[in-house]
Amino acid sequence: MALTLLKKDLDIYKLQASIAKAIDEKISGEQRKFLLMEQLKAIKKELGLEADDKTALTAKFRERLKEYKDGVPEHVLQVIEEEMTKLQMLEASSSEFNVTRNYLDWLTSIPWGQYSKENFDVRRAQKILDEDHYGLTDVKERILEFIAVGRLRGSVQGKIICLSGPPGVGKTSIGKSIAKALNRKFFRFSVGGLSDVAEIKGHRRTYVGAMPGKMVQCLKSTGTANPLVLIDEIDKLGRGHAGDPASALLELLDPEQNANFLDHYLDVPIDLSKVLFVCTANVVETIPGPLLDRMEVIRLVGYISDEKMHIARDYLEPNARTGSGIKPEQARITETALSVLIETYCREAGVRNLQKHIEKIYRKIALKLVSKDAEIREKMKVVSVPTGTDEDFSRPAAEVDDKAEDKIKDDECLESHERENVKDEDQLKSHEVSSEVSSEVSSEASSEVSAEVSSEASLEREPNEKETEEQDSTSSDGNAISQDSEELQTPKSDENENVLSDGKAEKNVDEMHHLLRSGVMDKSSIHGTNMEEASDKDVNNPEDSSEIKHESVDDSVSEEPSIEEILKDVEMIVVDETNLSEYVGNAVFQSDRIYDQTPVGVVMGLAWTAMGGSTLYVETTKIDEGEGKGALQLTGQLGDVMRESASIAHTVSRAILREKEPTNSFFRDTSLHLHVPAGATPKDGPSAGCTMITSLLSVAMNKEVKKDVAMTGEVTLTGRILPIGGVKEKTIAARRSGVKTLIFPKANQPDFDELSSHIKEEFDVHFVEHYMEIFKIAFGEESRNSEASLSAAESCSTSTEQ
């Protein structure tokens, strides 16, 4: 019993001792490691091999500051010094250390006092603007004036340009050109939908993952303190729940405030007064008032077909062609095709859609050219390999099928050949790999890659060769090995192969001549493969066939023509109106005009949206007739303003009809339906007022309006015509739709007069103050008593209920 207890105690003691030993060993091991690491660090430091982390970091930050020389303001230097001292005291593994390090990183990355030298050379600016953009004369003039003022004042500070216009008219690219002209760095950021103030002003450093705002990021990325910053889509600024982004932008843009712009993250004021801000917007109406107040708005209104044609031919087409890597002699789009593209595919005010279509065409052409190149290479390969075995592996199945007799012969030969010579099979495979890869790789790299693959394939075969050939086992050079393998293969050509090459050589020559005749292959490429010589030799001396085979394989590897050489003689691809749909599908627009001659009740109006101008029809028809049934029903996704405008039109037309035909009770006894197509497009605004009156009167008098007339203008209850917006856009749209007679409010005459002559020429334009003048033009009637009708309209009640 005592012994058992003693034994148990002994076991427990042994266990405890072993645990204590293990812990001891582990602790001393770790202590030893730590001690050694510290000693190593100390020795490295002593030798000057490595500074510790913190010292290295501080040295890096100081180095950066040195680059800015005296550009760093005193108060910023002070903050940097404080932060560096703090960094030295912090534990490297603490989170505070990382925050301080990141902060210092940002503070020292800002290009304090670094400015690019501004260039106010007006001629140079003009040249750059003209090189980058067609037309836009008035816009360019405004920009040149702006630069000229900069030259006289010595700076363009304090000005905010706002380029407004429909999408794709070149606002962003004009911004880039201004930066280029002024020799400033360009930075663009979009504020469309932006609702978080932190995007502009940064997060406070207390947040995890805090970042400075866009402006600080811009300064860091441009490396200068005077870049040109393009703020895109300023009209689509979001409304934030935490802070108002518009106010933050105001602080950023306002020349009075931005000399001391305070980013939440940086927490030191930075000077943005030297930054030139250019904003872009589709419509100025939605830009917050205080912001708009500080801007100088330059309007870009869109292009007419002629202008689009110039832009497409001189800018978009060459750019798209070069962008796709196609040479001018390889493909082109004819002017008629471009004009069809403009008229029936891309009717928008800008040219972005047109640019997309042209790029699409060139992408398709690129595919055609590359496919052609692959096809020619394939054919060349078939021609360039004279031996039966090689040819069978590289020839397309269809061709082999065409020559069934030869195929059977080849198959037989191949089978016997396979059975007899395994090494030749290896060689065939390697050739196959080589030809496959070389047909896939790009033009420049093709010969290089196939050479590589060829040597790799040779390397693969090396073990086999080693067994038979001792002398080359030490060689590590791919070429050397390749040559060795040639030597090895030479004695292996057998009778079958010779017989085969005999017959094939003649066929190859025939095929080559056929290709030459069909223009697929040029002579230089044939010489490149040494085909004629090879096949001649082959025919004359069957014993040389294997040697010739290797020569031809080598030649095809080293002298494989580039894609340029191959495509040199390929016929130019021409895209014209006949084959345009192959590239861009069917036309999207047939015509802007729904009616050639508008029927009774239909009148063409003009509308203007952020997408540019367009024509708009107002249609009215009778629904029901009967004593006291007069009413007006409206459809066409009309907004509130447009609905009110229709009510006014109903009242005014009733007054006019009463004046013209006192006995006509049409409006009192007829229920009418007024529709504005297209039904799916929401519309609003008062400018269709005069068009609606004309449409209602046309039904009432059962009289068509004059052909090719379009009108726009807001109408008051008394028939007065008020001015409208978008005169240029509307004129362009009218021109596109083949309108001959234009009716505008009198108050818009100065806007029309400002338009360049190529836009306004050939129009019979009328500026009117009262609806009765429109009546005269539209129905070709002298108003019998316009004054009387005016008073009639004035006396009419405002209610539209009949």
Ligand SMILES: Nc1ncnc2c1ncn2[C@@H]1O[C@H](COP(=O)(O)OP(=O)(O)OP(=O)(O)O)[C@@H](O)[C@H]1O
């Ligand atoms: N007058 C012009 N001459 C030459 N190219 C032009 C012209 N106008 C526009 N472009 C080209 O059209 C393309 C679209 O222009 P850009 O991106 O500047 O349009 P945007 O007005 O900024 O559009 P968004 O409002 O959608 O931002 C660009 O490639 C631009 O070079």
